[in-house]
Amino acid sequence: MTKSAASLIAVLLASPAAGAVTFTVPSKAGIGGYAYAPLDPAPIGISFEFFAFPSYFTNVTGTNQCLANWKALTGVWPPIRIGGTTQDRAQYDAATSAYVVYSVASAADAPASLTFGSKFMTLASTYGGSVVLGLNRGKNNIDNTIAAAKVAVAEMSDNLLAIELGNEPEYWKSDGQPIASGTWTPATDAASQNNWDISVGSAIGKTSIIQAGNSNSAPPTWGAQELIATENATVKQYIATYAHHNYPGGTIQSLMTHATTVTNIHVFDADIAAALAVGKPYVFGETNSVSGGGAAGVSPTFGAALWTMDYSLRATYSNMSRTYFHHGTVGNCQYCFWGRYSMGAPYYGATAAIALMAGAKYLTALDSGITNYAAYAAFDSAGAPLRVLLYNSDYFNGSGTRSSQSFTLTGLTASSNVKAKRLTAASALSRVDQGGNPSFGGQYFNNGTCTIGGTETYEAAAVSGGQVTFTVKATEALLVYLQ
Template identity: 70%
Template sequence: MIVVLLAFDRRKNYFPGLTALCLNASLPTTGAITFTIPNKVGTGGYAYAPLDPSPIGISFEFFVFPSYLTNVTATQQCLSNWKSLTVVWPPIRIGETTQDRAQYDSKTSAYVVYSVADAKDAPSVLTFGPKFMTLAGTYGGSVVVGLNRGKNNIDNMIAAAKVAVSEVKNLLAIEQNDWNIRVGSAVGKTNIIQAGNWNDAPPKWGASQLIATENATVKPYVRHYARHNYPGGTIQSLMTHSTISNNIHTFDTDIVAAQAIGKEYVFGETNSVSGGGAAGVSPTFGAGLWTMDYALRATYSNMSRTYFHHGTHLLAGASHLTVLDSGSTNYAAYATFDSKGLPLRVLLYISDYYAGSGTRTTQSFTLTGLTSATVRAKRLTAASATSRVDQGSPPSFGGQQFGNGSCAISGTETFETTFVSGGQASFSVKATEALLVYLQ
């Protein structure tokens, strides 16, 4: 499934949605780029990444997690939309800054207790009770729970971890940097710790360095290693395909180190810009395109799961992913394959920046190796890279969009049909636009 449809701004409590534009065939084009679709997984000289059943997830700030599930009505609708499309609930992670300020209080009947001078602020001190974990346990997908390391109170952490293990039926991991043995032993579980969660990029510190310090007693308690990543920058730099590819390659050594000892590697927390996002960057369509491309590139690089405030569509029902492009230009092409190893979908993306004025170029793609007489496609588009839902310019995916505030789907689903001749077909994609081609 292709796209980042649910970019979420926790400060404004909205999920940006989508609206359609038609392709203008008269727009300027450049020479066609040709990609040959492998007829089966493992062929064509490409590298292939196996896909986790739920490779893309959502990260919730610790102190507002209960509000998202109980007060923000769009949350359940968006998660339900996702589940309807992919058949599985997206994985969630509960943590970030306020996780390291939160003390467990077994006696409080509240989800979480804190006070702030302004509703947009994050509390410096907070407590949470058993009800917090009970609420997390109602979620249908896998859950990673981050617990307090900053206060250096391991007894309080163990008390919270025990409640997490007993109440969260789909608990995937407890987020930890150290104390792995004591916490794991206390809850009676191995393969339970999400270790790492570094902000500094490799090689300053990462999984390879941490693994080198761990002995055989510690490693069985670690389920996977995690990294935080916020690339930042302008809309144009953020969404540029080659920049995304280079950013993901930063973590190659870490991923290999984790795989070498049979562990997964995840982006435990990531988004465009840290600190809740940048007002002129994060809510835009260009940032949404970045999320799409970034999530796919990370998955291709054997990042098992990526926890965003968003969702994607190219991966639904797929078992493997490969990249057809070199990663060195503004033009991207991804292919997914079904459980039998046969081609399922191809995503074509043009990261050339279009700000809404002047000529909007188009790029022609030719796909070869097609076996059907026709193929269908859905277009992800908006008026420009700077389009924003909250400013009345929502993007669309296949003619449909998601309501701001409600996450309800509106519009008529629209497919573009292209004829195949001699096993090949051509497609036009505009600057700052993507096209999802269905091969089955």
């Protein structure tokens, strides 16, 4: 008997055990005392560092395939955002025929200054999904930014979702950006944003076109709630979305712990509520595990993959419309989901989260958010339960015995078996570039190309009396299909 066959039989014979974590799946969205979040068709996207964007789409083979894999799940291309620190180092040059022009001492460096031409926006226009484009406010050259924005509107008529005016302005004073040469506080930045929003929006003849905020400091300071309080009706007509950045950091164990993730997302509750109160979506416009391109001992690991999954789902459940995971310098990016040669383990976690939400209309969390055990349920357009994702965030580093946890789902209407796909790896420390491939439903993503390898494998379990039990090992997740 093969190992996989033995595992399948073990699952089929599983019965509710002492200590099982039990979650009741509502028979319909909107009932059961749970909070329900409406779902964007593609809630998880990618942020590309401004100067590196052309390279990702012209020199990195995996980019289009990795994005296409997600489109195959949801039916729509995932959203992308182009921006980051180098957007405020970039000046538009109408005369250049290049995407970007810069020089660096090492290929691993980000440029201190750069120029870009209309070809940059032409490349962005070829993408099949929505694009948020970040432009320079730090240099305080509004005429140059308006010139670039006009080209963006003309070239990207089919996919331009919003324009950012500046990236993480709280750091501009220490970075020596000209716009922050005098007094620079959240209040002076808000006044600057408001003036630029009106000037750029009116110059390009577009309302609902600005992605505002874009700070990284934890709210309330530099947050959307604080910014919105300074805006009048004239400014608000130009706002499409409010965005914030977030890099939780920490060890692998702390990062992937479910209760820690829930606590981190709660920091943004007031900001989200303030944006929704004025009828605007709220997004994580740039985020990932550890700032500065990631930490080598944390960001490429399977533990970070599970954090990516849990974090994006908790953000979505908290009414964030989209989460853009940042990709920095090609070849010097520990948290990147893919590169020229190796896949990153976090891509697996994001894919599992997308697989839960694909084609769904509502999402809820079934757990309290205070333990290591999570359960998310997605519902279809008719409100019927579609899938449930179970997550055991107990930490396993590969040493000793790997513990497991039984999860019992009750309230099910299925009268026969349900099936599931397991997201697993050897341990939380597993890294693709060190030979530690995760698998999702028995499949993996090939290095360099992001094509799918392996045979798709479902586990099955019998529903009895409206309930079913699955066993999930420490540092694993399981996606259960109810339809």
